[in-house]
Amino acid sequence: MKYRRFGRLNWEVSALGFGVMRLPTLEGDEGKINEPNAIKMIRYALDNGVNYVDTAYPYHRGNSEILLGETLQEGYREKVKVATKMPTWLVKSQEDMDKFLDEQLHKLKLDYVDFYLLHGLEHKRWQLLKKLNVLEWGDRQIANGKINHLGFSFHDEYSVFKEIVDSYEWTLCQIQYNYMDAKYQAGTKGLKYAASKGLAVVVMEPIAGGRLAINPPEEIQKIWREDGGERTPAEWALQWVWNHPEVSVALSGMSTMDQVIENVQSANRSKPSIFSKKDLNFINRIQRKYKELGFVGCTSCKYCLPCPEGVDIPQILALYNEYFAEERNNEVKKKYWQYITPESQAKRCMKCGKCEELCPQQLPIRKILNGATWVFEQAV
Ligand SMILES: NC(=O)c1ccc[n+]([C@@H]2O[C@H](COP(=O)([O-])OP(=O)(O)OC[C@H]3O[C@@H](n4cnc5c(N)ncnc54)[C@H](OP(=O)(O)O)[C@@H]3O)[C@@H](O)[C@H]2O)c1
Incomplete structure (x- = not known):
């Protein structure tokens, strides 16, 4: 494993951190973690040098922290530093803060x-x-x-980010950063600013929640095939993040053992500033193509769920992207009717806007669902 500076702390963090948010589950139920597999995956990462894990109160409907507590038994606690997060949207008083922290430590x-x-x-x-x-x-x-240390994770504009960074002597901040988001939210400007102030910068969504690795549209696959070389799309995305010397650790929320093995190997090959001009040009081409295709920026983090009306927002948004990436292919329409049950279709949206309050990407979900209703819920 490669290790990097963790801001002003006298401690080195592994280039790869484990985000405990996208573990394998059972029966398609977010809250039912496949425990034996998940424990094996996290312990494999820790046995191979990963020393940072990231969880939070709502992940896997509250079960991520419990699973992690279980995983860290039998000597694993000593191998790793643990980050979890205050569910800020549920907090109305300092008593609430006490209550959540005690509950989280217990879990x-x-x-x-x-x-x-x-x-x-x-x-x-x-x-x-x-x-x-x-x-x-x-x-x-x-x-x-x-x-031990206080930090924050962030989803807003750079000016808000700067104000928060300047408000306290934070040890760390966590920002969304990948080659499609270099100018979005905190972005490269925020990364450099936080690092210059001595904060460790923890990167989340380095593969844009998998969007930069899974089912890329055919036009993008063509560029990979022609010029992608040895690196897989997932490795390109991760190496782009690690190429920035200001980044301390890239968290990936791995959902299979193969992904853990691949990302650990990628981390072993990582180094700040290793990208050549050719590498940077290649990523620029991919960036331009994604922008041209106009993807909806959903990373399937599922923060928007549960929808009070039962709408399966992440799945509908994924199919909406696929439909446009595949040049309005009717096969994708058929998939919509196959996978989205009548109880979870876009037309059930009552426009209450709860999902938009929770969406870290600040997506206009109601508008997109309206578009999806129009696109999909007509006769195929
Ligand atoms: N604080 C916040 O507001 C916030 C928000 C988001 C995330 N986070 C944290 O940051 C962590 C990292 O973010 P993220 O989970 O979005 O990271 P990510 O690495 O961008 O996305 C993870 C997804 O990418 C795909 N993937 C990972 N490795 C792969 C590989 N080698 N090959 C192919 N696909 C691969 C998988 O998708 P499939 O599962 O579809 O295969 C996986 O679920 C989270 O786990 C969570 O702990 C925090």
């Missing part, structure tokens, strides 16, 4: 957590948390030993 079977992040900060949430004196609360938890 994780830990006395303290190495890194505690304020989850999904954006302008409104940050203002509310400031009113609740969250930083003073954090300092108190650090003093009483329940948290």
